[in-house]
Amino acid sequence: MSHEEKPMEADPNQSVKAHNESGADSLNMQRVVSRRWMLFKAAAAFNGLVGLALAIPIVRYLLAPWRKDASYKSWVSLGPAESFPTGETRLAVFKNPSKRSWDGATDNVACYVRRTGTDQFSVFAINCAHLGCPVRWFPQSQLFMCPCHGGVYYADGSRASGPPERGLFTYDWQVVSGELHIDAGQMPTLSNTAKLVKISHGEGETSCG
Amino acid sequence: MRVNGTMSRVYKWFESRLQLEAPVKEAALHPVPRNTASWWYVFGSAAFTLLFLQIVTGILLALVYVPSAGEAWSSLNVLNHQIPLGWFLRGLHGWGSNFMVAIVLIHMAQVFLFGAYKFPRELTWTLGVFLLLMTLGMAFTGQVLRFDQDAYWGLGIGASIMSRVPFVGGGLVHLLLGGPVIAGATLSRFFALHVFIIPGALLLFALLHVWMVLKLGINEWPMPGRLVRRATYIDEYNKLAHEDGIPFVPGAFWKDLAFSGAVVAAVGVCTFVFGPFGPGGQPDPSIIQTVPKPDFFFLWIYTVLSYLPPQMETPFLLIAPLVAIATLLAVPFWAGEGEKSWHRRPVAVLAVSTIAICWGVLTHLGATTPWSPHMNAWSSDPIPVHYLQHATPLVRQGAVVFQVKQCRNCHSIGGNGGERGPALDDVATRMTIDQLRYKVVTGGGNMPAYGKNLSPAEIEALVSFLETLHPANEPPAYDASRRAVDESQSQPRPQSARPPAPPVARQTANRSANR
Numbered sequence: 001m002s003h004e005e006k007p008m009e010a011d012p013n014q015s016v017k018a019h020n021e022s023g024a025d026s027l028n029m030q031r032v033v034s035r036r037w038m039l040f041k042a043a044a045a046f047n048g049l050v051g052l053a054l055a056i057p058i059v060r061y062l063l064a065p066w067r068k069d070a071s072y073k074s075w076v077s078l079g080p081a082e083s084f085p086t087g088e089t090r091l092a093v094f095k096n097p098s099k100r101s102w103d104g105a106t107d108n109v110a111c112y113v114r115r116t117g118t119d120q121f122s123v124f125a126i127n128c129a130h131l132g133c134p135v136r137w138f139p140q141s142q143l144f145m146c147p148c149h150g151g152v153y154y155a156d157g158s159r160a161s162g163p164p165e166r167g168l169f170t171y172d173w174q175v176v177s178g179e180l181h182i183d184a185g186q187m188p189t190l191s192n193t194a195k196l197v198k199i200s201h202g203e204g205e206t207s208c209g
Numbered sequence: 210m211r212v213n214g215t216m217s218r219v220y221k222w223f224e225s226r227l228q229l230e231a232p233v234k235e236a237a238l239h240p241v242p243r244n245t246a247s248w249w250y251v252f253g254s255a256a257f258t259l260l261f262l263q264i265v266t267g268i269l270l271a272l273v274y275v276p277s278a279g280e281a282w283s284s285l286n287v288l289n290h291q292i293p294l295g296w297f298l299r300g301l302h303g304w305g306s307n308f309m310v311a312i313v314l315i316h317m318a319q320v321f322l323f324g325a326y327k328f329p330r331e332l333t334w335t336l337g338v339f340l341l342l343m344t345l346g347m348a349f350t351g352q353v354l355r356f357d358q359d360a361y362w363g364l365g366i367g368a369s370i371m372s373r374v375p376f377v378g379g380g381l382v383h384l385l386l387g388g389p390v391i392a393g394a395t396l397s398r399f400f401a402l403h404v405f406i407i408p409g410a411l412l413l414f415a416l417l418h419v420w421m422v423l424k425l426g427i428n429e430w431p432m433p434g435r436l437v438r439r440a441t442y443i444d445e446y447n448k449l450a451h452e453d454g455i456p457f458v459p460g461a462f463w464k465d466l467a468f469s470g471a472v473v474a475a476v477g478v479c480t481f482v483f484g485p486f487g488p489g490g491q492p493d494p495s496i497i498q499t500v501p502k503p504d505f506f507f508l509w510i511y512t513v514l515s516y517l518p519p520q521m522e523t524p525f526l527l528i529a530p531l532v533a534i535a536t537l538l539a540v541p542f543w544a545g546e547g548e549k550s551w552h553r554r555p556v557a558v559l560a561v562s563t564i565a566i567c568w569g570v571l572t573h574l575g576a577t578t579p580w581s582p583h584m585n586a587w588s589s590d591p592i593p594v595h596y597l598q599h600a601t602p603l604v605r606q607g608a609v610v611f612q613v614k615q616c617r618n619c620h621s622i623g624g625n626g627g628e629r630g631p632a633l634d635d636v637a638t639r640m641t642i643d644q645l646r647y648k649v650v651t652g653g654g655n656m657p658a659y660g661k662n663l664s665p666a667e668i669e670a671l672v673s674f675l676e677t678l679h680p681a682n683e684p685p686a687y688d689a690s691r692r693a694v695d696e697s698q699s700q701p702r703p704q705s706a707r708p709p710a711p712p713v714a715r716q717t718a719n720r721s722a723n724r
Contacts (some may be wrong), residue, residue, distance in 0.1 A: 065383040065394070072389035094497040096390050103393040104279025105493035106361065124496060130364035131514065134497040136584060141614040142662040145502040149515040150365075150580045150619070150629045154658045160657030165519045186389035187365065189372030191379035 069192045072098060073185040078113060081180045084121070088153060089137050092123075097185045100139040109184065112137055112144070113173060114155065122203040124157050125169035132189065133167065144168065150208060232491065236423050237462075240454035242446075244430035246461035249323070250378070251468035254318035258469035259309040260415055262476065264408065278393040281356035285488045300480030303355075306348055308389075308476050310506050313344050314551045318561050320542070324549025325428035327437045329540035331419045335467045336414050338537045343411045345506070350403035352504045356396055357488035362501030367698070391494075416666070426450055427461065431575045432547035438546060473605040501585065506685035508575030509568055515580040579628035582618040590617055590625035607674025611666045614659065622678070630656060637685035644686075646672045 037200035074097045079139035083092055092113045112124040113137075124144075125165040126134045143160060144153040151162035169188035175182050186192060224230050273292055275284040288295035317337065320326055326334035349367075353360045364386070371385050372378045387394030429449055455461065490499055503511050517525055540714065551558050583590075592608050600608075619629035626632075640648065649668055652658035663671065679685045 001229075003494070023271065035248075041262050063384070066380040067383065069379060069389075091497070092497075096392060098389060098394050102277045102279050104277070104492060105495075106278045106392045108493055108495040109390065110495045110497060114513055126494070127369075130369070132369035133362055134494070134498060134499065137617050138587075140587075141616075141655055141659070143615065145582050145584065145615070147581055147584050148362075148511075150582050150655065152582075154661070161652060161655045163515065163522070165522075170488060174670060183364075187368060187382070187386070187391065189369050189382055191372035191374075191382060195457075202628050 023123065069186055073183050074172070075176075076184045077176075078111075078123075078180045078182060080178055081115075081121075081175050082178070084113045084115045084180065085115065086115045089139065092138065094182075111182070111184075112168075113180065114157075119175060121173050121175075122157060123171040123173045123180075123182050125171065127169060127188055129159070129164040129166050129168060129190070132161070132187070168180070205206045210450055211486050213650065220375040237458040238456045239423065239426075240450045241427045241461050242244070242429040242449045243455050243458050243460075244454065245427040246464060247430065248468070249319055250427065250461070250463050252312055252319055254465035255469045255472045255626050256309060256316055256414060257419065258473060258538050259305055259312060259476075260411065262305045262310060262473060264412070266298055266305060267404070267408075269298050270302055270352070270410060271404065275363055276396060276404075278356065278396045281354070281396060285357075286353065289485060289488075296485050297480060299485035301476060302351075303486040304476045304479045304483075305539075306387045307505060308472060310344055310348055312342055312472065317341060318565070322551045322554075322557060323428060324431050324437070324551075324554070324562060327549060328442055328541075328545045330421070330425055330428065331545055335538055336418045336421070338534065340411065340414050342417060342534070343407050343414065343538075347403060347411065347455055348405050348504065348506055350399050350407065353396070353399040354403055355486065355488050356492050358490040358492055358496070358499045359487070359501050359503070361492040361494060362499065363503055364395060366503075373526060399614075412510070427457070428549075429597075430625055431551070433548070433550040433552045435549070436547055437549060447498070449526075457520040462715055464571065464677035481563070496653070499577055500581065502578075503575075509571035511578075512571040512575040515578075533603045553616060582615075582629050583627040584618060586617040586621075586626040587612050587615045596678070598620070600674070603670050603673045605674075607670035607672070610663070611674055613665070614663065614671075616671075619656070633675065633678055635677050635679050635683070638680070638683050639686060640675075641686045641688045641691075642676050643688060643691070645675050649675075 025078055070158050076094045076097055078084075078092045084092075088111050091110055094110050096103070096107045096109050100142050110126040112126065114122040114124070116122065128135050128146040128148065130146065130149055133146050133147045135144040135151070135153065137144050142155040144155075144157075146152070146162065146164075149163050151164040152160040153164070154160050155166050156167075157170060159165075171182040171184055173183075188190045215502065243471045269340050270288070272282060273295065275281055285299070290296070291464055296414055320334065349363075353364060368386055368391070371381045385395075386392075387398045426446055429446060486504075490496060502508070502575055513525070514522065544574075569694070592612065596606055597605055617626045619627040621628060622630045622634055624632075636645070646668060648656065649663070649671060650658065650660035654662075659668070676685055
């Protein structure tokens with residue numbers, strides 16, 4: 001290994017020496033070398049400064065998506081409240097509020113709306129609280145089932161069984177002039193929605209505020 | 210003669226400017242120990258060949274692929290169905306990726322078992338660990354570029370895992386997705402990762418890796434008892450390479466060439482026979498009739514996440530990968546000297562075989578997913594007819610309840626249905642009727658409580674049906690004290706004065722009388 005490294009390291013030193021020794025005594029050579037090295041170091045430091053100055057906006061650009069949850073969310077309409085019959089759970093689809101023209105079908109977001117009374121709703125995220133797979137509603141057994149790892153939730157969104165540690169994520173909702181609106185815009189995960197609710201193992205009562 | 214003369218002049222013209230002959234000759238003809246010309250030493254060069262196959266096929270696919278969330282899926286279908294042999298290029302790239310992950314893993318296991326990571330090749334191993342991670346990163350980002358339902362929900366799983374990081378999880382999810390949800394920005398950044406960032410680093414690291422193999426020499430065949438010592442190894446190796454050595458080309462290289470050719474041929478044959486991978490369903494998150502699944506090499510993680518106790522998941526997801534990577538990186542520094550031969554390294558052999566067996570079992574389970582409910586079993590798998598022959602109306606009603614309340618999605622009967630819960634073909638021999646009723650109402654373990662979702666009549670019918678599920682020659686389980694009470698109550702009294710038995714006991718009595 002070591003015998004391989006020698007020629008590679010030796011070459012540049014030799015050429016520098018040969019160049020400098022050509023017409024000067026050793027004192028002069030030292031001075032010349034040190035001045036050149038000083039200039040080299042100054043140029044390198046200048047490059048470092050320029051690099052640092054550029055790095056700050058570049059890092060800021062890279063971190064652009066790292067924003068507060070609230071800045072991504074806004075109130076979205078799910079349509080007239082009458083379209084959700086009392087006592088039933090229906091799939092609703094809305095457009096992601098921060099959609100872009102090249103999002104294609106991924107600007108669709110699905111959620112489940114459960115109407116429990118004239119002015120009482122629960123709006124559940126489609127994403128399983130375990131790893132985000134889409135849960136499916138079975139009206140016959142009044143259960144949500146997840147196809148990935150078998151998480152099951154009751155009709156009120158509370159955890160019934162399986163790996164999830166909590167009930168389904170919920171959206172805040174309000175009825176504005178007859179339309180059901182939800183506060184949406186972000187994929188619900190344990191980092192942004194779980195903080196709002198008490199984690200429980202769901203004994204039939206909802207764990208979702 | 211004149212042609213030869215012209216050729217040699219042209220060659221000299223280029224060579225006097227490029228000056229590549231000496232270094233290439235040195236690399237090709239450097240002596241390697243004779244016993245490294247082995248079929249065991251061909252996996253690294255095959256992985257390198259596959260890397261170039263992936264680069265070439267990837268660039269060819271990029272001529273057509275549109276890295277836009279709105280168009281990617283359609284462009285893949287155009288590749289599959291409209292561009293002549295577009296399907297073949299997609300297949301080569303997909304199969305090439307599977308082969309590359311496999312060969313890289315085999316290469317790593319071989320290097321580990323042959324002790325090739327020991328002094329002075331520690332850094333070669335370290336780079337190799339990063340090459341493995343980047344290969345897996347390419348496999349995952351590649352699955353995302355195949356922008357279908359699996360890709361979409363796979364990203365959701367990735368985001369859910371990321372969200373479990375304490376304090377900064379939310380921000381990391383935003384960085385991963387390029388925004389608050391999986392959308393156009395997500396695909397764009399995965400395209401940049403898959404096409405520029407990871408392959409750039411991968412190529413650079415791979416070239417350095419090969420450079421070090423050429424400079425440090427190919428690991429000699431490990432002999433039991435020949436120990437590696439820092440002070441003497443390099444001299445010993447050089448002596449071995451020069452005294453019992455052959456030039457790398459052609460002595461050892463012909464096997465590399467032959468195996469690389471065979472592997473690329475295998476990629477071609479797999480593509481020709483099995484075709485390309487996907488794309489699956491359209492990446493529209495409002496289509497929820499989907500059962501997302503990761504690609505082959507990540508199935509084991511899918512399994513682990515199903516079987517870990519919930520409270521273990523987050524620590525496992527966040528800590529285990531770091532521990533694994535740190536262990537791999539530490540191997541050459543912890544055991545950089547000493548015995549190379551697997552004959553004298555039982556722990557190494559055990560470790561590799563344990564990991565291989567675990568990986569195989571977890572992957573097999575991930576392919577069959579016994580923990581996932583069969584979402585359509587309740588409406589697609591009928592109850593075998595002989596289970597309902599001579600059944601009472603109540604039992605038949607119970608069978609209907611069993612189907613329509615999705616019990617079937619988790620419990621199989623007659624070999625069909627989900628495997629999340631136990632098969633129920635002989636459930637009556639394991640549980641008494643009271644236990645069945647209690648289980649249905651309260652759930653427990655992995656079963657939801659059906660108490661709120663079934664009417665008392667439905668529960669009664671369901672339990673009556675379950676009570677009939679036992680082999681003909683094996684009676685159903687019964688509660689001994691209950692039976693004693695029933696018998697003592699029924700025997701001394703006349704039939705007319707008998708108090709009304711609980712409905713279920715009556716059912717059982719009727720049915721045993723029928724049999």
